[in-house]
Each structure stands twice: as C-alpha cells, then as structure tokens.
Amino acid sequence: MADLERAPKVLIADPDRWSAELLTELVRKARCGAQLVVLQDSHSVLEHCRNGWPELLIVDYGLPGIGGLELLREVRRQRRHPPVPFFLLTERVDAASVRAALPLAPTAYLAKPFNAEDLLQRLRNLLLEPGEDVACSVPPRSPEQSLDVFLAEARESSSGAPLLSVVHEALSFTLDAHKRDLAELEPLFHQDPQLTGQLIAAANSAAQHLGNSCQTLTQALARLGPQHSLNLALGLALQRSVKLADPLLVPHGQRIWQQSQHTAELARWLAQCLEGDHERCYTAGLLHLLGDLAVLRSLQSWRDLGGEELTAEQVSDALHKHAAPFGSALRTRWRLPLELRQLIAAVFQLGGGVYSKEALILHVAKLAAELPEGEDASRLARHKAARMLGLDAALLASLPKLTSSS
Structure with missing residues (x-):
C-alpha cells in the first residue's frame, strides 16, 4: 500500500x-x-x-x-x-x-x-509505480459540524444532483470497457437532470464559441460535440457521492426523478399541441427539481464522510428547508441562460407581468404531474394558466397517462 x-x-x-x-x-x-x-x-x-x-x-x-x-x-x-x-x-x-x-x-x-x-x-x-496499489480514505468531516451547518455550507459549493442509477452504470461501463458511443447513451442523457443541466452549462461557458445560448440538451450536444460531451459525462460519473446509496435516500430520489420526468413529458406534449417550443419546455420541466436532488446528493455526501445515520424526519426537513436555495444557487453558479431559468421558475409560480406560452405550459404541466395517478386532469381547465392557454377539459382529459413505471 x-x-x-x-x-x-x-x-x-x-x-x-x-x-x-x-x-x-x-x-x-x-x-x-x-x-x-x-x-x-x-x-x-x-x-x-x-x-x-x-x-x-x-x-x-x-x-x-x-x-x-x-x-x-x-x-x-x-x-x-x-x-x-x-x-x-x-x-x-x-x-x-x-x-x-x-x-x-x-x-x-x-x-x-x-x-x-x-x-x-x-x-x-x-x-503510479508498476504494480503500485493506492487506497485512499474518504476525507474526514469535522465531527462537531451539525447536519444543518453542513448543508448550508454545501449549498454554495454543491456539484449538483446525483445521477440516475441506470445512467451511472452505463457511464461506468463505458469508462471501464473503453466503449465510446454517444448515440447509444444519448437517450439516457435526456432522462437525467444533472447531465442535462451540466452539459447545457458547459455549452454556454466562455470557452465555447459565442452565439445564441443553448437551452436544450440537443443544442448543447451539438455545440460541445460528441467527444467532449461524453468526456464531461464520464467525468461526472467519477465524482464523489454522485450515486445515491443510502437506503433512506434512494426512494426520495426515485420519487423526485419521476416527478421531474413526468412534468417534462407533459410539458413537451402540451407544447406540441399548442405549437410551443417543446424542447425548451421539456428541459425546464426536467430541471425544476434540481435543488431537491442536489440536497439528496449532499445528504449522501454527509453519510459518505462519516456523518451519523439519517432519520426520515431529517431528510424531509432538509428537503423542505434547503431545496429551493440549493436550486437557485446551482442554476446561478452554472450560469444557465436567463430565459431557461425564468421558465424553470414558472413551474412553481407565474408571478406578475406578461406570461409566455411556454411559461403557462410549464405551470399546467406541473399541476398535472402532481395529480394522483389515474385522476382525470380535466378539472385543471378552471385554472388561470389553462384558461389563458385556451385549454379545454377535453384536451386536458387526453393528457398522457403517466405511471410510476413510465
């Protein structure tokens, strides 16, 4: 050693x-x-x-x-x-x-x-010397540091969300097997909030050519190119605490990923029906709970660094208190395009002023995604955003029926 x-x-x-x-x-x-x-x-x-x-x-x-x-x-x-x-x-x-x-x-x-x-x-x-084997312990955490202080400090330096397990496994296999095929991995990338957000941020960085901002994963992949896109994804898969492992955190992650994907899919469907920008709507829907996921990753990091076992109440309190600040700090630090950030904000509330079609679509999609499984979405026709879009009960009733396994 x-x-x-x-x-x-x-x-x-x-x-x-x-x-x-x-x-x-x-x-x-x-x-x-x-x-x-x-x-x-x-x-x-x-x-x-x-x-x-x-x-x-x-x-x-x-x-x-x-x-x-x-x-x-x-x-x-x-x-x-x-x-x-x-x-x-x-x-x-x-x-x-x-x-x-x-x-x-x-x-x-x-x-x-x-x-x-x-x-x-x-x-x-x-x-490394020939045959050398290096084993490194996880860097220690201050034993006096409370979970709340740990999360408050992590907010300003958070690397973002964990990766979906299927995405992490695919990237790990790619790195270990020297098998490089972005076309094969790209459909998985479109499901993952962390990869989508990070690649969009990288595509808009100062190191890339100036021009119109990239606001979707498809645009980001085109600007970065397949090799650089895959490199950044592989680098992400190597980061610490990028995969949820604590049994208490995994169900929360699955619930939040499902909510993100359902909102994204419904937003895309509505945008296609209303001739809106369906790719931007999908992206904003996928990223709107990035803060919640980033909190879960920081909780996983807490455990990886030797923090005491978490309780269900601690996880719920952390999500309630820290999710919104984590999401806001992360989107700002990544310098996501302002238009995309505004769309993400519209998922939660419309605020005042003039509403874009896409902002209204995102708001309705979030409401629909929160309905209990199997419930008819036609009653959303009475909502302000639906009325402004001209959505009637018949169209809302025909929204795709998404299940927990979809």
Whole structure:
C-alpha cells in the first residue's frame, strides 16, 4: 500500500471550469490521493511553481497570459533533471503547431477533445509505480459540524444532483470497457437532470464559441460535440457521492426523478399541441427539481464522510428547508441562460407581468404531474394558466397517462 505522504502534486491549468473539473476527476481516478492545484492563467502557474515544482503539469494551449506553449518553454528553460512532466492540451493539431511544440518535448501533446480513457491510462502510467496499489480514505468531516451547518455550507459549493442509477452504470461501463458511443447513451442523457443541466452549462461557458445560448440538451450536444460531451459525462460519473446509496435516500430520489420526468413529458406534449417550443419546455420541466436532488446528493455526501445515520424526519426537513436555495444557487453558479431559468421558475409560480406560452405550459404541466395517478386532469381547465392557454377539459382529459413505471 502506497504511503499517502508520497502523493504527487498535479497542477491543472485550464480556463474552462468544466474541462478543469473533468481533468480533476481523471487525476483522482488515476491517483486518488494526488495533491491537486487548479489554476486559470499562466501567471498564477509561474507564481505557484516558484515555491516548488509539481510532479505533473496539465496545461491548456490557450491559457490566458503567455499561453500554454510559452509556459512549456518557460518550464523547459529551468533545465530540471529529469524534466518536469508536462501534458499540453490543444485544439491546434495542424503540422505547424505540432512542429513548434516538439522541440520543447512535451510529455504528451493531446488534441482536444481528448480521449478520456487514453488520458486516464497516461496518468496512471505516470503517477503510479508498476504494480503500485493506492487506497485512499474518504476525507474526514469535522465531527462537531451539525447536519444543518453542513448543508448550508454545501449549498454554495454543491456539484449538483446525483445521477440516475441506470445512467451511472452505463457511464461506468463505458469508462471501464473503453466503449465510446454517444448515440447509444444519448437517450439516457435526456432522462437525467444533472447531465442535462451540466452539459447545457458547459455549452454556454466562455470557452465555447459565442452565439445564441443553448437551452436544450440537443443544442448543447451539438455545440460541445460528441467527444467532449461524453468526456464531461464520464467525468461526472467519477465524482464523489454522485450515486445515491443510502437506503433512506434512494426512494426520495426515485420519487423526485419521476416527478421531474413526468412534468417534462407533459410539458413537451402540451407544447406540441399548442405549437410551443417543446424542447425548451421539456428541459425546464426536467430541471425544476434540481435543488431537491442536489440536497439528496449532499445528504449522501454527509453519510459518505462519516456523518451519523439519517432519520426520515431529517431528510424531509432538509428537503423542505434547503431545496429551493440549493436550486437557485446551482442554476446561478452554472450560469444557465436567463430565459431557461425564468421558465424553470414558472413551474412553481407565474408571478406578475406578461406570461409566455411556454411559461403557462410549464405551470399546467406541473399541476398535472402532481395529480394522483389515474385522476382525470380535466378539472385543471378552471385554472388561470389553462384558461389563458385556451385549454379545454377535453384536451386536458387526453393528457398522457403517466405511471410510476413510465
């Protein structure tokens, strides 16, 4: 068993938050105890390295400041023996760019979007000795910290929701079996609130080309491309507490996922009937309970970090108190497009002012999804939102009958 005090330091320098998070998870997967430093510009990298060199630098070619290539040149000027390992990640794969980098002897010159499994193997080869086995304990939690304080602190740093079990299993198999087929996985992605939200956020990040905002998963996948989309999904599957395991939390997760999917499906159906934007309506419906799911993931993290066993009352109280703040903080931190956030808000309340067709559709879909199974939705025709949409009792009665297994 390796001594954790020998854990290597790995410096990741990438201006894109989502790429940096993916790289972080891959390093943790390769060497769980690695000391990670994540920076966003070349000046910070040079400042950090003046106090000691890491065992590995992973740097984006387009790093703000002098850039990744010049940073590699500066590192090689130090003439360290052996040379500091340096992975240069770049979208520049033309012959001239490759020729410019080769004299500086990068340890790896990897085209973006890179192959996550290939990079993971390179990291293992570099950070582990042949036959070395590293086991890392879960980082400790302060024993004096109460659950309520833990959740309040987690709200501002939450990574989001857990993954659906079927999605987590499919991604884990993809990573372990080196089987990459986004077309096969895409239908599962459309069911998962966390993947949908994170990929939309990544597609709207500053690292992507500017233009119209992406507000649906289909738009996000098109902008990110299949390789980068799959990489981000694989990185998500590697995160801690991303799968609900506590027996008390699993039923809550299943109920909330079902509610999200039912609202999304009903919103899409209504939008298609009324010639609205059915994809945006589906997306907003799927994401409207992201805060509830994020609370469940934080409760799973509490258990994973050694927190005491939860009670049913604690879980209910946590959802009631923290779900809305978690959801609001997460959507803001992810910088989801304002139009999409407004649609999500309309699921819960319409507020004042002029209502868009899609906002009214989302509100009616939520009401319909909350009806007891088998109950006729025709009575919703009396609701303000339904009346404004011109929905009559006959159309509402023909809403798809969704069951707990659908």
